[in-house]
Amino acid sequence: MHKAAVERNNDVFAAQLVPVGRETVQDRVYSELRRALIGGLFEPSQVLTIRGLADALVTSTMPVREALGRLITEKALEALPNRSVRVPPITLERIDDLLRARILIEGEAISLAATRMGPRGIATVEALLREWDEVRALKQKKDIDREVTLNQSFHFEIYRACGSAVLIPMIESLWLQSGPCIRVAIYAFSEAGEVDTAHYHRSIVAALAAQNAQAAREALVADISRPFAFLRDKLQSRARTE
Secondary structure: OOHHHHHHHHHHHHHHOOOHHHHHHHHHHHHHHHHHHHOOOOOOOOEEOHHHHHHHHOOOHHHHHHHHHHHHHOOOOEEOOOOOEEOOOOOHHHHHHHHHHHHHHHHHHHHHHHOOOOHHHHHHHHHHHHHHHHHHHHOOHHHHHHHHHHHHHHHHHHHHHHOOOOHHHHHHHHHHHHHHHHHHHHHHHHHHOOOOHHHHHHHHHHHHHOOOHHHHHHHHHHHHHHHHHHHHHHHHHHHHHO
16 A cells, blocks of 8 residues: 555544543543432532532543533433533432332333352342441441442342343433432431331342242332432422421
8 A cells, every 4th residue: 555545544543543641531530420429429419510529530620520420421420510510409300200210110120130140140139238237237337438439339230130221221321310318318217227228128029039020120119219218208308397
């Protein structure tokens, strides 16, 4: 091939390809912020600044700005006039909408998983429950972070067994939006000494082991409805006193 032709081909590729380094940093920043939101590491109504996040992530502001733009598009964050963003506040309309969507999507996923999870999958979620018991036995507030992580691992271990490549990203999007709300409820349950989430998870595992799709779905609905019901009651009580 002539040198001129090679140069033309290189120019074409250069026009089509995105620099790998920049894309990698942006993706890493986006993934970390996404993980933090799903895990409830940010609180509802919390304001986040580009510079503050860049400093925490030890990176420049550009990949943070681009990652925040993606998260705003996904409804996980809201843009504010001063170039900062915030985690959406808890409202009755929002929690009702999120719960309704989660029951529909996650209910279908667990129904499918009930007939697909083999002994190995059941053993994995049972191991997560045993770890949960160990964390709860410590009775330390700081272990709530671990509970949040175990809760996510438990649910997604099941959902991945549903066999649907379409449902998983939809579920991730719903967790992305509801993570901050759920963390508020988990803290309240822990302080009140109420029956912990592992109790509901055991009902889910029993239904999955029996390959009972309807029972698994009902147990899941009871599990994910509880924190939303708590938040609803809290908002209504606050409204009555104002």
